[in-house]
Amino acid sequence: MASKLFCSTLNSPIGHRLLPSNPPFGPVGERRELATFVAHHRHSTRERPGKMGKIRKSTRTRGRLLATAAILALLAPLGIGTAQAGLMSYQDGYEFNPSAKWSIAGSHSSGGGFNINIPSSARTGNNSGWLGVQPGGWAYQQIEIPTGSVSGRPDTECAAAIWIKPMVIRQEVAIEIWDRNGNQLYRRLSEHAGSENYQQIYTDRWTLGSRTSVFVRIVDYGTTGQGGTIRLDDLVFQCYFIG
Template sequence: MVHTNGFEGRQLDFWDRQTGGDGNTGFELGLGTANSGQNNGWLYASQGWAREGTWAAINGTSANSVCSARVHARPFQDLEFALRIWDARGNKLADATTWLTANGRYQAVSTATWSPWGYTNVFAEAVIGSYGAAKTVRVDDLTVQCGTDSSPQRASRH
């Protein structure tokens, strides 16, 4: 089972945006800046934090299922970036925090596998923070994928 949200069409309606300090978030629609499709999101912070997140339906998983999540990020400056997965009670299921180098390309950020047993929805969020230097990153192509072994099926983009 695969859940994707690439900011396309009505998918925009399902993104929740939160900020602290001077953080800001938004969408770029039809500007040619997306990793795939027409649209992408972006995060900015210089004295605070910013995040964009969305719920992913993972119905149909079983006790032996495993899931992982992936998002593509394109930083304007070198920065620390996090992809986090939460359950509906606020428990963190996965956290992929990594340093991204500004190289002009989108880079995949993936979580380790986690157990979806007992959950029908999870919240996936992309997060940056900065306290001193301006940081901006584009985000696109969120995928939450679940399978029945330690190697979830890879999603295909249309």
């Protein structure tokens, strides 16, 4: 998936709370214009016979309708008063020149890289990232996301999510948010079992303030005594604002 930055405004009566405290982000597909929190409502495209014959529904149109419905649901009445609410959404699926956008660092001979044109390693598309750590070490990938279009707006709150695939029995992984001055704005550490499937990690909501860009950082730790590797794919970053 190429990186995409989308910003829109919607008139909706809303309160002061824009994001659920633990927003479960949905999967990101190449045909989706916006990442949403309600991906479990998406169904596969089918042909259904009827009185007027078969009706073919395009996957692209359905994806757009679901995205619109999701935004409207998130911006539903949660309080009193009327204001103009907006959404900024950024997506990256490692599909186009990931080495120019993602930076990598590590310790104790740990590091990371990219799986290019290997669909079997990716969650969607052809590419993905990876991190590999040695026992006692750590490694991270991070990407800088521009937020100038919503910076300084009142009550702007943001959240991020990415899909990971742990390749060993047990690994500790953190998702972190940093600003350009080296301040950590958010961190969530979780332990994940090895799996044949991708698993999603995400942040709670946090306040953007006047920052014009932030870094989303994914850290793999070799603290379980065995090291290991994780794969990464389908980053989603969203901010909601009033005004």
